[in-house]
Amino acid sequence: MTKSSGQATTPERRFGDTLTWIGGADRDILLTAPTNRSSFVQMGLVVLATAGLGVLSMSFALSNGVHLPVALSVFGGLVWGCIIAVIDRFLIMNLKLRGGFAKALTVVGVRVVIAALLGIVISTPLVLQIFHDEISAQIISDNLTKAKETGDVLAETPAVKLLAQTREKIAVHENTLRGVLPAADSPEVKNRQDYLDKARQDYDKARTAAEAKYRAWQCELYGSSCEGSTNVPGNGNLAKAREREYQEAQRLADDAGKAVTQAEGALTAARESVSTQGQNALGKAQEVARAELPGLRQQEAALQAQVSGQVNDVTTKNDENQGLLAQIIALSNLGKDNGAAASTHYAVAGLLFMIELLPVLVKILTSLGPPSAYERNRDAAEDTDVENAKIEKRKQARDRDEAERRAAEEVKKEGAVVDDMRSREQDLGIKANERVAKEMETILDAALAQWARDVQKTLHTAAGAAGKPAGANGSAGGGHVPPQATGSGQQNVRSKFNLPNGKKIGSTNGSTP
Numbered sequence: 132m133t134k135s136s137g138q139a140t141t142p143e144r145r146f147g148d149t150l151t152w153i154g155g156a157d158r159d160i161l162l163t164a165p166t167n168r169s170s171f172v173q174m175g176l177v178v179l180a181t182a183g184l185g186v187l188s189m190s191f192a193l194s195n196g197v198h199l200p201v202a203l204s205v206f207g208g209l210v211w212g213c214i215i216a217v218i219d220r221f222l223i224m225n226l227k228l229r230g231g232f233a234k235a236l237t238v239v240g241v242r243v244v245i246a247a248l249l250g251i252v253i254s255t256p257l258v259l260q261i262f263h264d265e266i267s268a269q270i271i272s273d274n275l276t277k278a279k280e281t282g283d284v285l286a287e288t289p290a291v292k293l294l295a296q297t298r299e300k301i302a303v304h305e306n307t308l309r310g311v312l313p314a315a316d317s318p319e320v321k322n323r324q325d326y327l328d329k330a331r332q333d334y335d336k337a338r339t340a341a342e343a344k345y346r347a348w349q350c351e352l353y354g355s356s357c358e359g360s361t362n363v364p365g366n367g368n369l370a371k372a373r374e375r376e377y378q379e380a381q382r383l384a385d386d387a388g389k390a391v392t393q394a395e396g397a398l399t400a401a402r403e404s405v406s407t408q409g410q411n412a413l414g415k416a417q418e419v420a421r422a423e424l425p426g427l428r429q430q431e432a433a434l435q436a437q438v439s440g441q442v443n444d445v446t447t448k449n450d451e452n453q454g455l456l457a458q459i460i461a462l463s464n465l466g467k468d469n470g471a472a473a474s475t476h477y478a479v480a481g482l483l484f485m486i487e488l489l490p491v492l493v494k495i496l497t498s499l500g501p502p503s504a505y506e507r508n509r510d511a512a513e514d515t516d517v518e519n520a521k522i523e524k525r526k527q528a529r530d531r532d533e534a535e536r537r538a539a540e541e542v543k544k545e546g547a548v549v550d551d552m553r554s555r556e557q558d559l560g561i562k563a564n565e566r567v568a569k570e571m572e573t574i575l576d577a578a579l580a581q582w583a584r585d586v587q588k589t590l591h592t593a594a595g596a597a598g599k600p601a602g603a604n605g606s607a608g609g610g611h612v613p614p615q616a617t618g619s620g621q622q623n624v625r626s627k628f629n630l631p632n633g634k635k636i637g638s639t640n641g642s643t644p
Contacts, residue, residue: 150175153216155224155494156505160512164504170497171505177489178219184257184486186212192256195263195458223494247488254483259458261479262465269461281445290441294434301427304420323401327394334387341380348373 147168151161154174161168190208193199199207259266347358351373354364361369466473485492 147172150179153178153220155220157509157512160509161505163508167503167505170503174223174490174493177493178216178223181219181487181490182212182216184254184483185215188254188256191260195256195260219490223490226491226494247484251484254480254487255459257483258480259462262462262475265465266458266461269465270457273457273461273464278446288438288441290434290437294431294438297427297431297434301424301431304424304427307416307420308424319404320398320401323394323398327391327398330387330391330394334384334391337380337384337387341377341384344373344377344380348377 148158151168151171152158152175154171154177156167156171161171186205186208188208189211190204193204193207194201197204343358347360348370350357350360351370352364352366354360354362
C-alpha cells in the first residue's frame with residue numbers, strides 16, 4: 132500500500148477522495164485543511180444524487196418519448212447524468228460571493244437560473260413517468276378530440292365535398308331508374324313550394340301576433356299584472372280596445388291560414404301535373420342515368436379511397452402521438468380538468484425541482500458563513516499563484532529586455548565593423564589611385580622625353596639638309612627656331628596628353644628641349 136499524508140490509501144479513502152473531488156475540492160489544498168473533508172464528501176453525495184435523478188429522467192425520456200431500446204436509453208441516461216454532475220461541480224466550484232452585494236447577487240442569480248433550467252429539464256420526464264397511467268388516459272381523450280376536429284376539417288376539403296355531390300347525383304339517377312322523376316326538376320313546382328314556405332312563415336307571424344294580442348286583452352280584462360295592463364279588472368274602454376286589436380290580429384291570422392291552405396292545394400296540383408306530364412321525360416332521364424351511373428360510381432370509389440386514406444393517416448398519427456410533447460400537453464389538460472391532479476403535479480414537480488437545486492443552494496448557504504480553513508488556504512494558494520505569475524512575468528520582461536540589449540549591441544558591433552571596413556576600403560582606394568597616378572605620370576614623362584628627343588633629332592636633320600650651320604645656341608641660322616619647336620608645338624602636345632597650360636615640359640635629365 133502507498134502512503135499519503137501519513138495515512139494508508141484504503142478503498143474507502145479512495146472513494147472518499149473521489150467524492151471530495153466531485154464535491155469541488157482541490158485535493159492538494161484539502162490536504163492542508165483536513166477538517167473540511169467531510170463537508171466536501173457530503174457535497175459530492177449531493178451532486179451524485181442530482182446526477183442519479185438525471186440518469187433516471189433521461190432514461191425514461193429516451194425510452195417512453197423517443198422509444199429507444201432499454202440499453203440505449205440507459206446509456207443515454209448515464210451520459211446525461213455525467214453531464215449534470217460536471218455542470219453542478221462547475222457551478223459549486225465557481226460560486227464565490229465576492230465583490231460586494233450586487234456582484235454576489237448577480238453571481239448567485241446566474242447560478243440559480245442555470246440550476247433551475249436543469250431542474251425543469253430533469254424533473255419533467257420523472258413527473259411524466261410518475262403520472263404515466265393518468266397521462267395515457269388523457270392522451271386517448273385528447274386524440275379523440277383531435278380526431279373529431281380533424282374530421283370537421285376534412286369535411287370541408289374539396290374531395291369530401293365532391294364525394295357528397297357525386298353521391299347525390301348517383302341517388303338521383305338510381306331513383307330515376309326506379310321510375311321516380313324528381314319534382315324539383317319542374318320550375319312550377321319549385322315556385323309553388325317557395326310560395327307555400329312564404330305563406331307558412333306569414334301565418335306563423337300572424338298567429339304569434341294574435342296570441343300576443345289575446346294575452347294583452349285578457350290581462351287588461353282581468354286586471355292581471357302582465358303585458359303592460361293597468362291592473363284594473365273589468366271590461367272597460369281599454370279592455371274593449373285590446374279586444375278589437377285581438378280580433379283584427381285573429382282575422383289576419385285566419386287569412387294567412389287560408390293562404391297556406393290555398394298554397395298547399397296549388398303545390399299538390401302542380402306536383403300531380405308534373406307527375407302526369409313527366410312520364411314522357413322519364414324515359415329520356417333513365418337513358419341519361421344509365422349512361423352516367425358507371426362513371427359516377429367509379430368516381431365515387433376513387434374519392435372514397437382518397438378520403439379514407441386521409442382519415443386513416445390522421446387516425447394513425449393521432450394514435451401514435453404519444454411522445455414527450457403529447458404527454459406534457461396531456462398532463463397540462465389533466466390539470467385543467469382536475470384541481471387535485473394539478474396540485475399533485477405541481478407538488479411532485481416542485482420536490483424534484485428542489486432536489487436538482489440542492490447543490491447550488493447548499494453551496495450558497497455554506498458560503499454565507501465565515502470562510503472555512505479550506506477557503507482561506509485556497510485564497511492563499513490563489514494569491515501565491517498570482518504573485519508567482521507576476522514574478523514570472525517580471526522575469527520574462529527582464530529576459531526580454533536583456534535579449535533586446537544584446538541584440539542592439541550585436542547590431543551596433545556589426546555596424547562598427549561595416550563602417551571600419553568601408554573606411555579601410557576608401558583608404559585603399561585612395562592609395563591605389565595615388566599609385567596609379569604616379570605610374571601614369573612616370574609613363575607620361577618618359578613618353579614626353581622620347582617625343583622631345585624625336586623632335587630635336589628631326590630638327591637637326593632638317594638643319595643639316597639645308598647646309599646651314601647651327602648657331603651658338605643650337606638653333607638654326609639667323610637664330611630662328613622652327614615652328615615645331617615653339618610654343619605652338621608644345622601647346623599641341625599639351626592638348627594631346629590633356630596637360631595643364633603654362634607647365635614647362637623638361638627632359639628626363641632636366642635640360643630644356
